[in-house]
Amino acid sequence: MAPIDNESLHKSLDNLSLNNESTFNNVKLVDITTQLDHFCSKLEPKAIVKEPLFDLFQGTHSLEINNPKLDSYLIPLTKEEIEFDCDVKHGATPEEDLKYVASISDRLLRYVVSWLNEYQSLPTTLLSCRYMERLLNIKPSQQQVYISYETGDPLYDKALASLVIGVSYFATFIKGLLFKRVIYEEEDLNFNFMGIQGFDKLPEQEDVLHALTESIEYIFKLYGNNLNDYSTHLINILKAVRCLVKIENVITKYSNETDYLDKLIQIATYLDGNELKFDVPMGSFSMSIQKSFSNQFPPKQVVTPGKNYLGLTTMAQDIKLILRVAEIDTAVEALQFASFFNKLKQRHVLARALFPLFLVRENGEVIGKFSLEDFVFSHCMEFSLMSAKIVNEINASDELNNLLSPRLQECANVLYEFYQNTSQNTARYRQGYNRQLLLWDSAQAQLETVEMTLISNKVHDVVKNNDGSEIPLMPYASWVFTMKVIAMIEFVLKGFDLEVYKPFETFDMYYYTYHLSHQLQACLDKVHQFIVKKIDSIHSMNKKIKKLKAGEKKEKLKLTYTTIMEEETPQLQTNKQYLNYLLLQCNMNKSLSLFQVLQFAILKSVKLIDNKAPLSSKFVKPELIHNLRFKTFSSIGVPELPDYKSFQETLEGFVIHEDVNSPSFVAQLERIKTYMIVQINEATKCIKTIIRAIEANDKNGEVFTGTRLIKDDALHYYNKYLGSTLTLQANLEKLIERIKNKSIKNDESTVILEFQPDSSTYFPTLTVVDQQK
C-alpha cells in the first residue's frame, strides 16, 4: 500500500468534525482544538513534547509513520492474505481438509518451540496464524473466547479450534509468569500480544482440556481403524497441546507429577521421527497482524519454523528437573540444587520461571514444608548453629528472641533473593549478586550486633585461634558471612565466563578471589573447629560415664548423653562433612586463583602484559579504572577491599625483576613454576575428593556435598574444574618452554583469555598468541 500523501491526509482530516453528540465506544468526545492551539503557541522552537515517563528506552521502541523500517502499516499483503477467511474450509476434498488442519496444527506446535526455545516473537510465530487471531480478537462485550469456527466441518470447528485455544491458554500462562517477574520481557522471552484481548478471556483449564480430549475422540471416531499419517499426526499434536495446558499445575496446584511431561517427551520424539511434508493454506500465516493491531515493534518477517519438535523435549526435561527440588530433605540440599541446576547450562526459560515459584510458594512456604524463617534457621543449623549455646539461650529469653527475630527476617528476605537469582539468565544472574551483596553485608552487621550482646552476657561458644587466643563463634553471623563471601567469589569468577574482563584485569580479579577465599577459609576453619570440638566433647562424656560410680549422677549423665547422641551428633557429623566440602571448594578456588596470579606475574616478568589498562589514550586513568571495577565491593564492610596500592605491591612482589636472559631469571622461573604445580596438585586433590563424594552419593563418610538431587550437573561442574587443572598446567608448560627457547617476540605477541574445551569458564587460560590472532 502506498504511503498517504499530504493532500489526502489533509482531505481526510478536513472531513473530521465533532458536535456535542459525538461519541466513540460510548464515550463522549470533546473538541480540544482551541486548547491544543493555545498550548502549541507556547511551545519553544525545538522543544520535545513527551510524557514524563517516556524516556530514551521508550523512545527506542517508538515507531515512525511512513518509515518502511518502522511503520508496520506499510507491510504489503498478498490477495490471499487480505481475503483469508477462517470460516470456510480450504480443502477441495475431506482428505485435503485433514491435511490442511494437520499442517496448521503442526506449524502452531512448532511455533511454540520457535517462540520459547528460539526467542522469536509472538507476532512472527503464533500470532501470525490467522486462526489464532480470529478466535482471540474478541469484541469488548464478549465475555469469553469461543472454541469454534463456522466452517461447518468439525475438523476446523472442533479440532483446530480446540488446538488454537489450547496453545493460547498455554501462552496466557507464560504471560502470567512475566507478570510475576521471575523472567523478563524481551530478555528471556517476548510476549508482544498486540493488544489482543482474547488472551485474558479464555475458558478454564478444565474446559480447554475437555475440548482437546473431545477433538482427539472425534478424530478417532471419524477415522476408526483407518488412521493415516495425517490423522495420527494431528492426534499427537492435540495430545502434545494437552500436555502444555497441564504445565500450569506446577504453580497452581504445586504438583510435581511428571506423567504428562513424559508423555510430551514421547510425542515430541515420535513427531521428530515421523515428520510429514505439509502445505498450509495460502494466507493462513501472515504479517497482517502486525499491520492491523497495536504493534510496538518494527515490522518483522514471519518465522519459517524448522524441524524443532525436540525443543519440547528440552522444555519437558528441564521442568522435570526443577520439580525434583520437591524431594529435598535438608536446607543444604536446597542450596546445592539451586546452585547447580542452572549453572553450567542455562535451562529452558519456562523451567527457570517455574523454579522460584515452585520452591517458594505464594504463602511464603518453601516447597510447602517450611516457612522462610524456619528455612533460614535450617541453613544455620546445618552449618554452624547445631549445639551452639546461643540456641538454648535464645529459646529461653523472649528479650533475645525479639532482638533476633527481625534480623532473621531480614536474612530470610536475602535468602529468598538468593534463590530467586539462581534461575535468572546467565547475565542477570551475575547482576543479581551485585545487589545481593549489600543485603548480605547489612544482614551480617545486624546479626553481629545481636551476637555481641550475647558475648557481653558471656553466653557464647569460642574457638581457639592459631596463636591460642579465643575467638567467638558467632554462628549466625558466620553463616551470613559465608553466604556473602561465596556470593562475592561467584560474582568475580562469573565475570570471566561472561567475558566481562580484559586480560589486563586478570591479576586483579584472581588476586581478589584468592584474598576472598583466604578470608572464607578462616571462617570455615573456625566453624569446623567448633564442630570437631563439640563432637569430641560428646564422645568424652561416654568415658566420663564409665568412670562414674553407679548412681543418680551417672544415670542423669547417661540420659543426657543418649539424648545428645540421638538429637545432635548425627547432624554435627553431617555438618562436619559439609564443612569439609566447603573447605575443599574454597581451597580449589584459592589454589587455582593463585596459579592464575602467578601465571600473570610470569607474563608481566617477560613484559607481555601489565595489570593497567593500555595507556594509549589521555583519558585512561588506571587507578580509576581499577576502582570502577571494584565498585561492587567498595562498600562491603568485611572482608575489607584491599586498596589499589596493595594490588600493585602484591603483583610487584611476584614479578621477576632480573634480566630475562640471566640465569637467575630462569632459576626463579623454575621456582615459581614448581610452586604453581603445587597449586594445581592441591586443586586437583580437592576436586577429585569432591567428585568421589558426589559419585558415592555422599556416603563415603568424609564429605557431604548435598548434591543427591542434582548429581549430574554437579559432577559436570567439577569435572570442568578438573579439566581446567589440566589445561592451565599445559598452558604453563608451553609458556615456560617458549620463554626458555626465546620464541616469544614481544612486539608480535599478545595475551588473550582463552576458553579451553572441557574446562571451567571461570578459569580461562592466559594464552600467548601472535598479534594477528
Add this chain to the structure above:
Amino acid sequence: MSIIYKPLDINNLSHFNKIKELIDIDLSEPYSIWVYRYFLNQWPELVFLAFDSDNTSTDLPIGCIIAKSESHRGARLRGYIGMLAVDSSYRKRGIAKRLVEIAIEKMVEDGCDEIMLETEVENKIALRLYEGMGFLRVKRMYRYYLNEGDAFKLILPLTKRACIRSTFLVNEQGVNDSNIVI
C-alpha cells in the same frame, strides 16, 4: 584528505537528514525520528560532525557522534554516547576515534563523572575503539538488542564518584530537564 570537526548546527536540516542516513545504514536497530530529535534537540552541544574539507561538491557530514549527559540517580553526572557512525568510504582513518575524543573532551569540560555506552558483544571494532580509550566493560546484558545479541555496558570513569555506588553518594546534582515540555 583533511577532515574537520564541527559541533552540530541544529538549524541545518540537510545535516540532520545526513546524520540519520549515516546511522541508519550501520545500526542493527532502526531508530525513529523521535530518537534522533530526543538527542539532538536536548543536547545539541554534544553532537559533533566530521566533514571532508577537500570535497567541495557537498557540505554534508561524513561522520557523526551523538551524545547526552544527565544526572544518574541524582548521584553523579553521567555522559552517554548514543550513536557513532562514519561513512564506509572514510573508515580506518581515525575519524571515529577523533569524534569520540572530542565528545569526551566536551563531557569532561561539562563536569561529567563518567561516560557510559552500550555496544554489541560481537562488535569487536567498537569494543577495541572504546576500550583503547579507557572504557571498561561493567556488565553484560542478555539479549539486549532486537537482533537478539547480547551487549556490554561500558563506562569510562572520569572522577572518583564514578567508582562509588550511587546509594552511597549524596545527591549533589540536579536533572536539567528544562527544555522538556510535558
